[in-house]
Amino acid sequence: MSRVVVVGGGPAGAATAIALARAGRPPLLLERDAAVSEKVCGEFLGADAARLLAGLGIELEALGAVPIRHAVLAAGRWQAEAALPFAAWGLPRATLDAALLCRAREAGAEVRLGAAVASAQEAGAGWQLRLGSGEVVEASRLVLATGKHDLRGLSRGSAGGALGLKLPLHGSLPATVALLSCRGGYAGLQPRPGGGANLCAALDPRTPGVAAAARSAEALMAHVARGSALAESLLAGLRSALGRPLAVAGVPYGFRHRGGGPFRVGDQAAVIPSFCGDGVAMALASGLAAAAAIDAGDPAARHHACWSAAVAGGMRLAGLCAMLHRRAPRLLVGAVSIAPVLLTTAALQTRLGAMPSRHRCRALVADSTTSGRS
Ligand SMILES: Cc1cc2nc3c(=O)[nH]c(=O)nc-3n(C[C@H](O)[C@H](O)[C@H](O)COP(=O)(O)OP(=O)(O)OC[C@H]3O[C@@H](n4cnc5c(N)ncnc54)[C@H](O)[C@@H]3O)c2cc1C
Known part of the structure; x- marks a missing residue:
């Protein structure tokens, strides 16, 4: 049946x-x-x-x-933090x-x-x-x-859009989700259980530098780090667990x-x-x-x-x-x-x-x- x-x-x-x-x-x-x-x-x-x-x-x-209790937004030299209104x-x-x-x-x-x-x-x-x-x-x-x-x-039947990239990282972060502006989009960076962090970006694939970021962990970290002073300082203390990011194209x-x-x-x-x-x-x-x-x-x-x-x-x-x-x-x-x-x-x-x-x-x-x- x-x-x-x-x-x-x-x-x-x-x-x-x-x-x-x-x-x-x-x-x-x-x-x-x-x-x-x-x-x-x-x-x-x-x-x-x-x-x-x-x-x-x-x-x-x-x-x-x-647990993640705060969110911080960053772009260029600017940054703003707020406590999350929920767990x-x-x-x-x-x-x-x-x-x-x-x-x-x-x-x-x-x-x-x-x-x-x-x-x-x-x-x-x-x-x-x-x-x-x-x-x-x-x-x-x-x-x-x-x-x-x-x-x-x-x-x-949806027209494709963003390129999603994800990179697990070694190192430690505070209990905060960081939303980091960068060329062609933004990245989220937050801690993982047992140490380590997750970097995940949604980017316009037509932006210069994005194709290279999709092919190499180092290039992705550099692309995100160029977007804000906060990203640069957070990523400086982390290293990639993979040679290249996981990717998904055409996110509608x-x-x-x-x-x-x-x-x-x-x-x-x-x-x-x-x-x-x-x-x-x-x-x-x-x-x-x-x-x-x-x-x-x-x-x-x-x-x-x-x-x-x-x-x-x-x-x-x-x-x-x-x-x-x-x-x-x-x-x-x-x-x-x-x-x-x-x-x-x-x-x-x-x-x-x-x-x-x-x-x-x-x-x-x-x-x-x-x-x-x-
Ligand atoms: C860059 C980015 C960042 C995101 N960040 C967050 C976040 O921080 N928090 C959040 O809540 N959401 C986030 N999302 C969204 C979230 O990832 C998705 O909404 C969620 O995964 C959708 O779940 P799903 O079960 O529909 O699909 P998926 O999780 O994609 O699961 C689909 C499953 O179907 C299987 N599959 C596919 N094709 C076949 C087939 N032909 N036969 C059999 N199996 C198949 C796949 O292997 C997969 O296991 C993010 C998305 C992107 C792109």
Whole structure:
């Protein structure tokens, strides 16, 4: 008998699988990587992500996450600091994704690693998937949780944008997330558990120096260090753990899916500018909302319309903040140094918890996080 198939084992796919299994519909989850790996991500997890993870059975402290209490913005010689208006943490994505897939298995989902889906097409009332190995899998419902990667024939149709780069570093940092302006974009720098740090940049690939930064750890660190005095001093005490950064191209910031087709979750449904660091929370919440919609027999188009409307306001504000930081970084840093409340307000208003509550899918998210039926 065919069942729900979730393609992709990141936060969105794992959250969908856990919620479906708890609802008595254990799905098959197919993840192309043979072992859980690092993802291009700043690894900043705010209070929304922590609340959603707790509902899925994951306590960040128990996984060794580093508490982050302050944010500092820097551009040129300017810098501005503010206490975060909520609790936040830093945790390597490999640790988080492994814990989520473990919970999915415990809840009853079948999780297959090393199972890359090559294509999917509608077949009768369901879907037929072809794996890279040639195996064919039938699905009653299909959940697309492939993140930044489109499946052949089911592309998001979004025009590509930023280049995301990530570099794990050795050395130590204070419990602060630093948002460092640099040519063509910005980088986030924050501590990792057990020492070390994570440097993650979102850059315009057409900017001079960015192509070289994508090829070499040293070039990326130098590119970021040139953007501000703070970056220069912080990076001087750190050294790269890799020869070249991990990279993902064409990140379509601001994208929201509004059509039908398979159920799309996480970055397949909407991509919030990573400047505000709420992508993982949105991935988890969209997975929970999709699972609730599937359980209720809702069509995918209704779920997408609802999710898109629920996150539109927060995403617009996040886009505005990212645009200001890109186009007028010194002005933004100067304004925050005079009124730190600007930073705390923007941080609060781009959180999932601040997005409008009148939409039905938000209610579904709340239900499914608080009343796990395992
Ligand atoms: C530069 C940058 C910095 C960011 N910083 C932050 C941050 O600090 N905090 C935050 O909350 N968010 C951040 N984000 C956003 C966050 O990383 C994403 O929103 C989140 O990872 C989306 O989760 P997902 O499950 O949709 O996709 P992903 O995490 O990308 O997972 C998708 C999974 O699908 C698998 N897959 C892909 N194709 C196939 C296939 N054909 N078959 C089977 N499996 C497949 C992949 O291997 C992967 O495991 C950042 C993003 C960028 C680009």
